[in-house]
Amino acid sequence: MSDEETVDEKELDLSSPEVVTKYKSAAEIANRALQLVVSECKPKAKIVDLCEKGDSFIREQSGNMYKNVKKKIERGVAFPTCVSVNNTVCHCSPLASDETVLEDGDIVKIDLGCHIDGFIAVVAHTHVLHGGPVTGRAADVVAAANTAAEVALRLVRPGRKNKDVTEAIQKVAAAYDCKIVEGVLSHQLKQFVIDGNKVVLSVFNPETRVDDAEFEENEVYAIDIVTSTGDGKPKLLDEKQTTVYKRAVDRNYHLKMKASRFIFSEISQKFPIMPFSARALEEKRARLGLVECVNHDLLQPYPVLHEKAGDLVAHIKFTVLLMPNGSDRITSHGLQELQPTKTIEDPEIKSWLALGIKSKKKGGGKKKKGKKVDKAEESTEAEPMDATSNGAASQDCVAAERRALLSFKNGLKDPSNRLASWQTEDCCEWKYVHCNNISGHVEKLDLRNPLDYDTYEGAALGGKVNPSLLELKYLEYLDLSGNCFRGSQMPMFFGSLNQLRHLYLSDTCFGGQIPPQLGNLSNLNYLTITCLRTALELRSDDLRWISGLASLKHLNMDYVNLSQASSDDHWLLHVNKLSSLTELHLTNSLLQGSLTLSFTNLTHLSFIDLSGNLFEALVLNPFVKLDSLVTLNLNLNKFKGSIPDALANLTSLQQLDLSANGLEGPIPDIFVKMTSLH
Numbered sequence: 075m076s077d078e079e080t081v082d083e084k085e086l087d088l089s090s091p092e093v094v095t096k097y098k099s100a101a102e103i104a105n106r107a108l109q110l111v112v113s114e115c116k117p118k119a120k121i122v123d124l125c126e127k128g129d130s131f132i133r134e135q136s137g138n139m140y141k142n143v144k145k146k147i148e149r150g151v152a153f154p155t156c157v158s159v160n161n162t163v164c165h166c167s168p169l170a171s172d173e174t175v176l177e178d179g180d181i182v183k184i185d186l187g188c189h190i191d192g193f194i195a196v197v198a199h200t201h202v203l204h205g206g207p208v209t210g211r212a213a214d215v216v217a218a219a220n221t222a223a224e225v226a227l228r229l230v231r232p233g234r235k236n237k238d239v240t241e242a243i244q245k246v247a248a249a250y251d252c253k254i255v256e257g258v259l260s261h262q263l264k265q266f267v268i269d270g271n272k273v274v275l276s277v278f279n280p281e282t283r284v285d286d287a288e289f290e291e292n293e294v295y296a297i298d299i300v301t302s303t304g305d306g307k308p309k310l311l312d313e314k315q316t317t318v319y320k321r322a323v324d325r326n327y328h329l330k331m332k333a334s335r336f337i338f339s340e341i342s343q344k345f346p347i348m349p350f351s352a353r354a355l356e357e358k359r360a361r362l363g364l365v366e367c368v369n370h371d372l373l374q375p376y377p378v379l380h381e382k383a384g385d386l387v388a389h390i391k392f393t394v395l396l397m398p399n400g401s402d403r404i405t406s407h408g409l410q411e412l413q414p415t416k417t418i419e420d421p422e423i424k425s426w427l428a429l430g431i432k433s434k435k436k437g438g439g440k441k442k443k444g445k446k447v448d449k450a451e452e453s454t455e456a457e458p459m460d461a462t463s464n465g466a467a468s469q470d471c472v473a474a475e476r477r478a479l480l481s482f483k484n485g486l487k488d489p490s491n492r493l494a495s496w497q498t499e500d501c502c503e504w505k506y507v508h509c510n511n512i513s514g515h516v517e518k519l520d521l522r523n524p525l526d527y528d529t530y531e532g533a534a535l536g537g538k539v540n541p542s543l544l545e546l547k548y549l550e551y552l553d554l555s556g557n558c559f560r561g562s563q564m565p566m567f568f569g570s571l572n573q574l575r576h577l578y579l580s581d582t583c584f585g586g587q588i589p590p591q592l593g594n595l596s597n598l599n600y601l602t603i604t605c606l607r608t609a610l611e612l613r614s615d616d617l618r619w620i621s622g623l624a625s626l627k628h629l630n631m632d633y634v635n636l637s638q639a640s641s642d643d644h645w646l647l648h649v650n651k652l653s654s655l656t657e658l659h660l661t662n663s664l665l666q667g668s669l670t671l672s673f674t675n676l677t678h679l680s681f682i683d684l685s686g687n688l689f690e691a692l693v694l695n696p697f698v699k700l701d702s703l704v705t706l707n708l709n710l711n712k713f714k715g716s717i718p719d720a721l722a723n724l725t726s727l728q729q730l731d732l733s734a735n736g737l738e739g740p741i742p743d744i745f746v747k748m749t750s751l752h
Contacts, residue, residue: 650672
């Protein structure tokens with residue numbers, strides 16, 4: 075091998091900044107894909123649809139990177155999205171014809187991966203379809219997986235052995251009266267290699283042996299933790315459920331069947347190295363051809379394994395870079411609130427959790443690859459994990475996000491010095507800033523004015539909203555309510571904060587048009603834009619943009635001027651596209667004309683308040699039943715004539731207000747039939 079080739083090979087590990095960037099770019103896409111799939115996990119959601127959404131997102135986002143480089147950069151799905159439920163352990167990525175759906179209470183494991191130029195980032199997370207905290211044995215098994223993952227993160231470091239991790243994670247699982255699932259392997263990752271030779275066993279087993287290995291600086295690992303309330307010995311129940319495969323590049327065989335040759339040729343072209351789902355192939359041919367390919371070891375199957383019915387299984391996987399300054403976990407997802415029945419009391423586990431993640435070496439010398447870490451030569455920088463936190467470690471904030479927050483602060487007027495704490499090194503400790511416990515990314519910025527309506531000016535922030543907030547790529551919650559940016563347009567860049575789920579802009583004194591770019595916030599669940607203080611100065615002349623808010627549950631635009639938007643009935647058509655909507659508040663907004671309640675798509679809508687508008691006619695489609703509607707407030711409009719009989723179709727209605735209108739005639743008999751009405 076030439077000296078030049080040796081240099082090139084060395085540049086393919088973490089000593090190259092370009093390689094680190096590619097790993098982290100892949101990780102960001104994987105994290106966002108996971109976040110998307112978690113947000114779509116709802117009762118009656120089809121599992122195959124969730125898998126396809128994850129894969130499509132990864133293909134789209136990775137395809138937008140390195141488009142204008144001379145040398146072609148391979149990128150895309152490194153591991154197909156799998157959604158495994160309850161006692162199913164892993165690798166469930168069904169074919170398009172599968173009709174299986176999620177149900178309330180399901181324990182859902184999501185597993186996926188992305189690569190940029192062959193540098194792979196994988197992640198797996200467990201989500202429980204349940205409102206409120208996760209409790210009981212479900213909380214135990216998730217906490218066991220998360221705490222084991224946190225211990226593994228602290229033990230996968232240069233100088234440690236793979237067997238140290240195996241022993242530790244089993245001890246953690248036992249503390250929660252759970253088992254580590256056998257057969258799960260954590261692999262070293264290399265360029266275009268998802269299953270490197272260095273391996274961490276999940277459980278010591280005579281049937282599964284791996285070589286002893288020592289972790290070294292500049293290595294990358296996918297740490298894979300699966301826990302169970304059962305015996306941890308999963309079984310393959312049906313080979314036909316297997317749909318995930320990987321090309322065995324070191325195997326050759328002349329296939330006999332034409333269908334097998336066709337499918338294998340397609341696999342070799344589309345998926346020469348990375349695992350794939352058979353869903354990406356033509357289904358009928360795939361069923362025929364894959365069997366022969368597997369029988370002759372041309373494909374490595376990833377079987378769908380199951381614990382016993384009634385057992386609960388949790389899965390956590392993350393990618394970690396063993397950097398010179400310590401371990402860098404680049405894939406993760408925040409936990410639901412857990413209330414397990416067990417707590418960590420074991421002193422050894424507590425000592426592992428107390429270890430730091432980042433280390434600062436004294437003397438500034440460059441560490442040689444493979445050299446053991448001398449504990450006397452390092453000092454902990456990262457916060458240790460609290461043993462009572464059930465797997466959620468505290469992380470320092472990201473430097474780029476700290477700079478973004480300081481730029482945002484510098485553009486504000488802060489007469490009451492509310493942001494005085496925004497000076498220390500760790501922005502996650504700043505008042506009003508909330509970070510993810512695992513990744514350290516800023517997820518919530520709650521700057522709502524603490525004073526009431528009459529005294530708000532004493533604590534109101536003002537000035538300019540700096541677009542540096544775009545650096546907060548994981549921001550899910552933004553509340554600027556009660557502050558006063560008088561005379562300013564609402565920033566268009568709000569529409570690029572594409573991870574937002576909550577956006578609250580009540581009484582912020584913005585004027586002019588609401589930017590239609592807000593319609594890009596497809597993950598948004600709650601949107602409140604009210605302007606009582608500057609009534610009707612803020613307007614939207616065309617509500618077409620709201621139809622892009624596919625995940626919206628709560629819409630409040632009280633006192634926003636919608637007079638132009640209601641010059642025809644099109645605003646109703648745009649609202650009708652919000653299939654997840656549960657509450658609609660559009661009071662005192664100058665809506666006019668006829669109000670036609672024909673929301674055929676709003677099956678979850680429970681609350682409508684359109685009071686204080688200028689509607690003159692109320693039309694209810696007798697064939698449309700708003701079965702979930704509990705409250706309908708239409709007072710202070712200009713309705714005339716008699717109360718429509720079609721109100722009787724609103725069988726769930728409990729509160730109805732038609733006061734202060736021009737309605738005439740006797741109270742209709744329909745109200746006698748509406749037994750739920752108060």
